[in-house]
Amino acid sequence: MQMKKAGEWCEIIVPEEWKNKKIEQILKEDLKTPKKLLHQLRMNKDVTVHGETVSWSRELKRGDILQIRLFQEEEYGIVLDNSELDVLFEDNHLLVVNKPAGIDTHPNEHGQTGTLANRVAFYFQENRVLTKVRHIHRLDRETSGAVLFAKHALAGATMDRYLEQRKISRTYLAMVHGEIKHREGMIDKPIGKDRHHPTRRRVSPGGQKAVTEFKVVNYDTQQNASLVKLKLYTGRTHQIRVHMSHIGHPVAGDRLYGKKNDGYDRQALHAAKISFPHPITGEQLTSVAPSDDLPLILQKEIDRMTADNRRD
Numbered sequence: 001m002q003m004k005k006a007g008e009w010c011e012i013i014v015p016e017e018w019k020n021k022k023i024e025q026i027l028k029e030d031l032k033t034p035k036k037l038l039h040q041l042r043m044n045k046d047v048t049v050h051g052e053t054v055s056w057s058r059e060l061k062r063g064d065i066l067q068i069r070l071f072q073e074e075e076y077g078i079v080l081d082n083s084e085l086d087v088l089f090e091d092n093h094l095l096v097v098n099k100p101a102g103i104d105t106h107p108n109e110h111g112q113t114g115t116l117a118n119r120v121a122f123y124f125q126e127n128r129v130l131t132k133v134r135h136i137h138r139l140d141r142e143t144s145g146a147v148l149f150a151k152h153a154l155a156g157a158t159m160d161r162y163l164e165q166r167k168i169s170r171t172y173l174a175m176v177h178g179e180i181k182h183r184e185g186m187i188d189k190p191i192g193k194d195r196h197h198p199t200r201r202r203v204s205p206g207g208q209k210a211v212t213e214f215k216v217v218n219y220d221t222q223q224n225a226s227l228v229k230l231k232l233y234t235g236r237t238h239q240i241r242v243h244m245s246h247i248g249h250p251v252a253g254d255r256l257y258g259k260k261n262d263g264y265d266r267q268a269l270h271a272a273k274i275s276f277p278h279p280i281t282g283e284q285l286t287s288v289a290p291s292d293d294l295p296l297i298l299q300k301e302i303d304r305m306t307a308d309n310r311r312d
Contacts, residue, residue: 081118105138145271158279175268
């Protein structure tokens, strides 16, 4: 699909698969525009064809230029922070960045600074992207890796829906203590709050459903630690950390669910890869997040994932 940004407008050259479809059908079925945003576009006359306002019942021809006012100016909504930002992927609709360990994904209170979102806001300003900062998912403060942001309301709504539908796939790598008996498995244990600790979570019969898939990549006999690849089927707070601790293999460097002093400088948990469909074109995209402050065995696995992604 051919498209470009023209000021506040996204210009799409109508492809063969949209031929003879009505504008409303494309917006609802192909772009899956939420009802509220659909109403705004209609009332504000933010959809045109060849620059002219037309009826949404009009059938389009291949090669028509459909224009949607997606890139409207918005306040960033948070304080700007000019700290370094590692960009993994970017186009006019999405941004994927590599979060370092030790910072929050987004502010938890008004005026908070020092988060990844604050850095994104500054990056947007530097590149004249005038939009609200929309994170699609988040990572724990001490977890590093890929985080996805949307650059406009339609992309945000679409990616939120993809997250709920599990169309956004996230692959984590972790060093965990001990040798895991089973090479792979599924941890299906509900997670709830720990009544005895303000920030901890625990496996609890009354908690929310939580499912984590794991696969052992390697075992380091000297360190008595396993390199594990993990995928989340739900997105509970501290999910990987709680589940791995529950089965007796806490994440290395995890002070909350593991050993207080295990020789690791940081929590060895990294969101190494994220895959998702593009909100406009539907193209499947993948980003791999590098790391230079994790155990070498984990960094080498990231390198392998990067090489595999390039071949694909």
